[in-house]
Amino acid sequence: MRHDEGQWVRLAEIDRAPVFFSLDGTPARALEGDTVLTAILTVRGALRASDFTGEPRAGFCLIGACQDCWIRTEDGQRLRACTTGIEAGMRLLTRVPGTSSTDAEHAR
Template structure:
C-alpha cells in the first residue's frame, strides 16, 4: 500500500482494492473511496491551481467549494470529493488543453 500521500489510511484496510489511472500511472484505492481519498492516499495534492502555481488538495470535502475538480481522460471534469473511484477509471490532474 502506498503511504507517500497527503493522507494515511488507518482503518477499513480490508475493503477490496480498485485499480485506477492517474496521469497515466496505475494506482490503487479501496472500494468505496472517493476520488479525492484515492488520489490523496498516493499523492500530496490533487492538482495545481488554474490561477497560479499553488497545489490544491480539496477544501470543503462536500462539493461546495469547487476546489477538487479533476478530469477524466474523455475530457469531462468531475468533483473528486463527491465521486467514487471506479475500477479502470482514468483521471488527469490538468485540463484537456494542457494534455500532450
Template sequence: MALLKRLAEHDRDVLPFTLDGQPATGLQGDTLLTAVLTRVDSLRGSDFSAEPRAGFCLMGACQDCWVKLGDGRRVRACATLLEAGQCVSREPGRTL
C-alpha cells in the same frame, strides 16, 4: 509522498485505476479525492497559480477539487466515487 494515510480499514475490495498515466489503486467506496490523496501529496494546481491544492470544502460546494476523467469529463473529486479502471488526470493549474 501521499497527503493522506490509511490507519485502519483495509478490508474493502481494491480497485485499480490510472492516475496521470500511472497505475494506482484505491478501495471500494473511496471518493476520487481519497483515492488520489492516498497516492500523492496534492490533488491539482490552483486555477490562479500552480500552487498545489488538496480540496477545500470536501462536500461538492466549492470549485477546488476538479479532476479530469479519461472520457473528458471534469468532475469534483470529493463527490465522485472511484470506479475500477478509471483514468484520472490532475490539472496542473495556471502559471501566471
C-alpha cells in the same frame, strides 16, 4: 513532502477490496468505497495545481460546495473528486491538457 507520498494516511478499513485506476497515466490503487479525492490523496501529496497560482491543492470544503476539487477523466468529463466514488478502470487527469505544470511538481 515528496510527490510520491500520499497527503492522507489510511488508518482503518484497510481490508476493503482494491480498486485499480489510472492517475495521469500512472497505475494507482484505491479501496472500494473511496471517493476520487481519497483515492488520489492516499497516493499523492496534492490533488491538482491551482488554476491561478500553480500551487498544490488538496480540496477545500470536501462536501461538494466549492470548486476546488474539479478534475477530468481522459475522455474530458469533468468531475468533482470529493463527491465522486472511485471506479475500477477510471482514467483520471489532475492537470490541464496543454500545460506543463503538474500537482506533483508543486507538492515536493
